[in-house]
Amino acid sequence: MGYAVVLGEALVDLLDAECAGEPVYRQAIGGGPLNVAVGVARLGGDARFVGSLGDDVLAERIREFLTTAGVDVGATVTVPAPTALAVATFAGAEPDFRFYGEPPSYGQLTADDLDVALVAGADVLYCGSIVLLCPATLAAARRAWSLATGVRVFDPNIRPRLLSGPDALAAVRQTTAEFAATAHLVKLSAADAEALYxxxxVERVAAHLRDLGAGTVVVTLGARGALVAAGPDPVRVSAPTVRAVDATGAGDSVMAALVAELLADGQPRDPAGWTARVEFALRVAGLVCESSGGAVAMPTRDDVARRFPG
Incomplete structure (x- = not known):
């Protein structure tokens, strides 16, 4: 089994909570790509996180968390900036994020910072999320994408609150099209699809991304499961019934499960193979939704088998 390079952001989430009747914020390590890297490691895959971290105590906690989770952080860089914060409030299980920190600590990885041999040797390369809004890290992602010799996976992970100005959406749509054109797999949520188009x-969005060149497109639909576009006709895959308390990281866990399966068994030979992979990924996501927190809720394969036997 080879390894996956996950290029993206790591930050600290402040999650809206309550303690002794008073409103408080619960600190959690976060960032969509960080969640993916941790999820891959928890599922038995070799994950290497590539990104920029701040120079404060919070950044040290991120490094320690990743290392303890089994994620290699040798290719991360330290930058002179406080760790960016994402403040999350909830309406039901879905979090609403607002971001603080300018320039963001997670968006300062440059193309020259890349470990070229590490990226070129990866069996899977993940790029995406909000780091692509940062010019320096977008350039790094483009270089990594050009170096990749393995499976390329992309997740736009749109955060509308970070899009400012009349041209912001058009720029994100163009970046998404650029990466999707040569991606083996694109994973996005229904909310991402709605923000972009x-x-x-979602069927038309998936078809559009495949027309651009994406090999397979998976659109997560929350409690309704996912749409898988891998063959002539898209397929709907149902999600398992769960007791959801917190959807933070659920979409990231779907991507983590798909990356872990790519490391374990390579690309599926046919559309039915992708459907089976997504069924497993939705079980992983269902288990994540039954616990609070994103990265800390990522399950092992044994956890998934116990929760969803058979």
């Missing part, structure tokens, strides 16, 4: 049904 307002009013378009």
């Amino acid at each position: 307002p009013g378009e049904p």
Whole structure:
């Protein structure tokens, strides 16, 4: 089994909570790509996190958390900046994020910072999320994408609150199209699809991304499961019934499960193989939703088998 390089952001989430009747914020290590890296490691894969971290105590906690989770952080860089914060409030199980820190600690990885041999040797390369809004790290992601010899996976992970100015959405749509054009797998949520292409049904968004060049497109639909576009006709995959308390990291866990399966068994030979992979990924996500927190809720394969036997 080879390894996956996960290029993206790591930050600290402040999660809206309550203690002794008073509103408080619960600190958690976060960032979509960080969640993916941890999820891959928990599922038995070899994950190497590539990104920029601040120079404060919070950044040290991130490094320690990743290392303890089994994620290699040798290719991360330290930058002179406080760790960026994502403040999350909840309406139901879905979090709403607002970001603090400018320039963000997670967006200062440059193309020259890349470990070229590490990226080129990866069996799977993940790029995506909000780091692509940062010019320096977008350039690093582009270079990594060009160096990749393994499976390329992409997740736009749109955060509308970070899009400011009349041209911001168009720029994100263009970046998504650029990476999707040569991606073996694109994973996005229904919310991402709506943000990128307002009013378009997810089937049409998936078809568009495949027309651009993406090999397989998976659109997560929350409690309704996922849409898998891997063959001539898209397939809907149902999600398992769970007792959801916190959806933070659920979409990231789907990507983590798909990356872990790619490391274990390579690309599926046919569309049915992708459907089976997504069924497993949705079980992983269901288990994540039954616990509070994103990265700390990522399960092992044994956890998944116990929760969803058979």
